[in-house]
Amino acid sequence: MFKEYTTVTEIAGPLLTIEQIEDAQYMEIVEIELGGGERRRGQVLMTSKDKALVQVFEGTEGIGIGSTKVKFLGRVMELPVSSDILGRVFSGSGVPIDDGPEIIPEARLNINGNPINPVARDYPTDFIQTGVSAIDGLNTLVRGQKLPIFSGSGLPHSRLAAQIARQAKVLGREEKFAVVFAALGITFEESNYFISELRNTGAIERSILFVNLADDPAVERIITPKLALTAAEYLAFDLDMQVLVVLTDMTNYCEALREISAARREVPGRRGYPGYLYTDLATMYERAGRIKGRAGSITQIPILTMPEDDKTHPIPDLTGYITEGQIIVSRELSRKGIYPPIDVLPSLSRLRDKGIGKDRTREDHPDVASQLFAAYARGREAAELATILGEASLTDEDQIFMRFSEAFEKRFVLQGEYENRDIEDTLTIGWNLLRMIPRGELKRIRDEYLDRYYEEEGKKVEAQVTHQEENE
Amino acid sequence: MNENNKGVLISVNGPVVVAAGLKGAKMYDLVKVGEEHLFGEIIELERDNTTIQVYEETAGIRPGEPVESTFEPLSVELGPGLIGQIFDGIQRPLEAVQDQAGDFITRGIEVPSLDREKKWDFEPKVEKGQEVSAGDVLGQVQESTTIAHKVMVPPNISGKVKSVEKGSFTIEETVAIIENEEGKEVPIAMLQRWPVRSPRPFKRKLAPSEPLVTGQRVIDTFFPITKGGVACIPGPFGSGKTVVQHQLAKWSDADIIVFVGCGERGNEMTDVLMEFPELIDPYTNEPLMKRTVLIANTSNMPVAAREASVYTGITIAEYYRDMGYKVALMADSTSRWAEALREISGRLEEMPGDEGFPAYLGTRIASFYERAGRVECLAQEDRQGSLSVIGAVSPPGGDLSEPVTQNTLRVVQVFWGLEDRLAYKRHFPAINWLISYSLYINNLEEYWEKSVAPDLSAYRTEALRLLQQESELEEIVRLVGMESLSFRERFVLEVARMIREDFLQQSAFHEMDTFSSQKKQYLILKAILIYHKEGEKGLEKGLSLRDLLSIPARERIGRAKYIQEEELESLEKIFDDIQEQISEKTRGEVESNV
Numbered sequence A: 001m002f003k004e005y006t007t008v009t010e011i012a013g014p015l016l017t018i019e020q021i022e023d024a025q026y027m028e029i030v031e032i033e034l035g036g037g038e039r040r041r042g043q044v045l046m047t048s049k050d051k052a053l054v055q056v057f058e059g060t061e062g063i064g065i066g067s068t069k070v071k072f073l074g075r076v077m078e079l080p081v082s083s084d085i086l087g088r089v090f091s092g093s094g095v096p097i098d099d100g101p102e103i104i105p106e107a108r109l110n111i112n113g114n115p116i117n118p119v120a121r122d123y124p125t126d127f128i129q130t131g132v133s134a135i136d137g138l139n140t141l142v143r144g145q146k147l148p149i150f151s152g153s154g155l156p157h158s159r160l161a162a163q164i165a166r167q168a169k170v171l172g173r174e175e176k177f178a179v180v181f182a183a184l185g186i187t188f189e190e191s192n193y194f195i196s197e198l199r200n201t202g203a204i205e206r207s208i209l210f211v212n213l214a215d216d217p218a219v220e221r222i223i224t225p226k227l228a229l230t231a232a233e234y235l236a237f238d239l240d241m242q243v244l245v246v247l248t249d250m251t252n253y254c255e256a257l258r259e260i261s262a263a264r265r266e267v268p269g270r271r272g273y274p275g276y277l278y279t280d281l282a283t284m285y286e287r288a289g290r291i292k293g294r295a296g297s298i299t300q301i302p303i304l305t306m307p308e309d310d311k312t313h314p315i316p317d318l319t320g321y322i323t324e325g326q327i328i329v330s331r332e333l334s335r336k337g338i339y340p341p342i343d344v345l346p347s348l349s350r351l352r353d354k355g356i357g358k359d360r361t362r363e364d365h366p367d368v369a370s371q372l373f374a375a376y377a378r379g380r381e382a383a384e385l386a387t388i389l390g391e392a393s394l395t396d397e398d399q400i401f402m403r404f405s406e407a408f409e410k411r412f413v414l415q416g417e418y419e420n421r422d423i424e425d426t427l428t429i430g431w432n433l434l435r436m437i438p439r440g441e442l443k444r445i446r447d448e449y450l451d452r453y454y455e456e457e458g459k460k461v462e463a464q465v466t467h468q469e470e471n472e
Numbered sequence B: 001m002n003e004n005n006k007g008v009l010i011s012v013n014g015p016v017v018v019a020a021g022l023k024g025a026k027m028y029d030l031v032k033v034g035e036e037h038l039f040g041e042i043i044e045l046e047r048d049n050t051t052i053q054v055y056e057e058t059a060g061i062r063p064g065e066p067v068e069s070t071f072e073p074l075s076v077e078l079g080p081g082l083i084g085q086i087f088d089g090i091q092r093p094l095e096a097v098q099d100q101a102g103d104f105i106t107r108g109i110e111v112p113s114l115d116r117e118k119k120w121d122f123e124p125k126v127e128k129g130q131e132v133s134a135g136d137v138l139g140q141v142q143e144s145t146t147i148a149h150k151v152m153v154p155p156n157i158s159g160k161v162k163s164v165e166k167g168s169f170t171i172e173e174t175v176a177i178i179e180n181e182e183g184k185e186v187p188i189a190m191l192q193r194w195p196v197r198s199p200r201p202f203k204r205k206l207a208p209s210e211p212l213v214t215g216q217r218v219i220d221t222f223f224p225i226t227k228g229g230v231a232c233i234p235g236p237f238g239s240g241k242t243v244v245q246h247q248l249a250k251w252s253d254a255d256i257i258v259f260v261g262c263g264e265r266g267n268e269m270t271d272v273l274m275e276f277p278e279l280i281d282p283y284t285n286e287p288l289m290k291r292t293v294l295i296a297n298t299s300n301m302p303v304a305a306r307e308a309s310v311y312t313g314i315t316i317a318e319y320y321r322d323m324g325y326k327v328a329l330m331a332d333s334t335s336r337w338a339e340a341l342r343e344i345s346g347r348l349e350e351m352p353g354d355e356g357f358p359a360y361l362g363t364r365i366a367s368f369y370e371r372a373g374r375v376e377c378l379a380q381e382d383r384q385g386s387l388s389v390i391g392a393v394s395p396p397g398g399d400l401s402e403p404v405t406q407n408t409l410r411v412v413q414v415f416w417g418l419e420d421r422l423a424y425k426r427h428f429p430a431i432n433w434l435i436s437y438s439l440y441i442n443n444l445e446e447y448w449e450k451s452v453a454p455d456l457s458a459y460r461t462e463a464l465r466l467l468q469q470e471s472e473l474e475e476i477v478r479l480v481g482m483e484s485l486s487f488r489e490r491f492v493l494e495v496a497r498m499i500r501e502d503f504l505q506q507s508a509f510h511e512m513d514t515f516s517s518q519k520k521q522y523l524i525l526k527a528i529l530i531y532h533k534e535g536e537k538g539l540e541k542g543l544s545l546r547d548l549l550s551i552p553a554r555e556r557i558g559r560a561k562y563i564q565e566e567e568l569e570s571l572e573k574i575f576d577d578i579q580e581q582i583s584e585k586t587r588g589e590v591e592s593n594v
């Protein structure tokens, strides 16, 4: 029933040109049968009257002109879904690779999805407690947010992502929770680390994994995140689940896209990446959020390693322009032995302001966060100056701020990989640090909160300390 | 439509498709592509072949499908019912789209831009027999509590009013008939159309004379924009472009706001949609949504419609300007529009210019901003309207030397340069005061003198000078340390810090701080500068830096931004207190020396 052709006329990089065909669909899926009987799949990138350009997911190695058969399947890429996909492991192109039973689909979903109508969106405001102070206190994650981790090679971003996945919860609620994990060109060890973390916490039954490893075909990575997000949409908006999507490493995805673009000889944008990289990434990252009248949500944590730790590289740059903030993992802090090495200053959660404060976390939270940022920034500046000119060159105030920033890194940012701090703990640590600074300098905090938390709570802490000292 | 006029698709390459045999095709005409009737626009003609940019997703479309032309350029519908609406880039009302398609936007949805059923009470403003010409107001309807929607004689029409009717009408019904010179009767309905790529006509442009008051201190006092002015706000991701644009949409003293979300986040539009109906316009005490039109073509919506979205927005804005309103349009972000141009141009295999952008990028940007201005409206009566345009620019890597920023800077008069270094410190708005500028200062001095305070301009200059001096002193400190500075200079550093923290920093999320009247802005700045002047005197009389920093009035300046607008008098008292407290210290100093 499908049209089959043997008229491949050109092979270049991951691309095939097929001629003398009848009207292929744009983005149509094709099946390619090699001379030896091996089957691969591909997708139409350009179609004209009797010619189509096809990208081959598994690459073109071993494909010859004349011996190859191409079958046009008459549909765009789809993911068969049913509630049985939970707990399953798929390849990067969506084929089950565990030993589980065949999936009997309830529906087949176009993996490109459709844009959520902005009118239908519900603004994300539910605070997610990750138990990590640098996130909860200062760069708060909310349900339905897309918040990437910008990291560098060799830094503990996977451990951080796993810690978030383990600890994340919305206070005061019991809900159906799921994790969708997409491995994009990462090593077996990295991927396996994640899977075993999920297994150890028992979350594996509520997870779906799509795995494209470093030695799997690069072109396949183009569709892996789309499969993962399609599965996530199904869980969130059809099965009412709270879905956390981890995509790692988006850098590998972008490299694959660049490879195809180069093979098509497209006019490159910045640093050889295609001009449409922004749009392409946006169509994935925007598949996060909440919809009015539906219980589920999609929270996305894409991970990417910045080439040469450079935040202005097109991949982190364009990602930052699309996502709702970023968590920046810093090599410098990591070297200082701080886990999680989150540099809170360039990190940002744009949805924080509507997710925290009275009735959400605590009334003083917005002011405290703002003050901690300002004080830490000032302390870091002072510290920089001190390394050049010596501490003595600082004013008294600046010395105070410098000591504050050191303590901040050691007591607020630093915590255990299995330490799960609740938001009260995080704020208490914050106030304890702020008490190092004279009250008059804390301009970002309302007087009423200073009275209550700086003075009253401060006295209690003092009393406790003296009490302890007396006992000793 | 004549079947013979139909063309056939011969190729599909993303949003760019080619049709053959489309008869009578003209550049920029709107066409319907494929079995699903996807909207598209003709962007290139070559012999029998017509190249079309398609405003909807093209996956699954194949050669052989039909293409037909509407023989009309892409146009917007103008008439009552625009206010309070949210449209996509080609003016489809997203609420109606949701009713039809559900929560996700699918393809081939056809819904009229404006409600056809709704009746509006039309109040004539002309009489039978009166001579009217293009732009004259025939009558009006109350579109929202604050906006009287003027129904104007469309451009190119003039003559005698044959009839005009008071009453309740839908937008398609005839409200007046004009008999033109040739004696032909032209029926006029409230619904009119205008091609988005053509600027709407006016009599002439006028020089700017009034600020667009935004309630943002760094903008109004340091780098103001005018009614009818053009500004750009470039900055790296997360530096605060959208927040500034939202602040302007909320607090500017414009009559109408058109906000174009061009290739940005879905949630940001949702934010506006949920917040604006709740927020109260400080000038009219009505919900902000009653003066707002939203265009949302988010980053994941089709890229060709994104290209169209800024034109859709600016045409609607011009239409209200023509009624004599003060309109402000925000485009967030113009870089995404430019990238849409680049993407389409790339698929057309045009000769690329800088960074792959088409060679005509500069002209497109210039002609877009050129549609702003304060104008004498097209009409017999004297009527003035203005359209201010504020464009966000998203330079890759925050590098301002890239083509979109550079081409924009060539045409705008105000530049608010955002900096990530300031954003990291949570100095918001992260507008760098050393690189930003406004070329409207000269136009505004007269207004400031009359309407705010005669010495505002002098204080502004003084504050900017101190900040400049601060950056020079900081350079010295970085090289040789604080000791090398005199006490006078150290005091300048302290005062500059106050200007930055107590004046320039302004939180969009603090209920009191989010909006600052011009009066309040002036008072805070004046307090800081009086403190500087008096402090210098004190230093001369032997006071120490510590003495100056410890006067209670200083901490009060730091909290001045949180003072309610109704309690501004308490701020005026601070000037005397500063003087008082410093002389008290001086007396103490003198006494202890005796």
Ligand SMILES: Nc1ncnc2c1ncn2[C@@H]1O[C@H](COP(=O)(O)OP(=O)(O)OP(=O)(O)O)[C@@H](O)[C@H]1O
Residues within 6 Å of the ligand: A320, A321, A322, A348, A349, A350, A351, A353, B235, B236, B237, B238, B239, B240, B241, B242, B243, B244, B264, B394, B428, B429, B430, B506, B507, B508, B509
């Ligand atoms: N005036 C302000 N007051 C308080 N916070 C602000 C202000 N301006 C910006 N911010 C903070 O900075 C964050 C980023 O701002 P915004 O979203 O406007 O950046 P942007 O420049 O538009 O970024 P992008 O280019 O990625 O869209 C906000 O979410 C907010 O937390």
Ligand SMILES: [Mg+2]
Residues within 6 Å of the ligand: B241, B242, B243, B264, B332
């Ligand atoms: Mg923005």
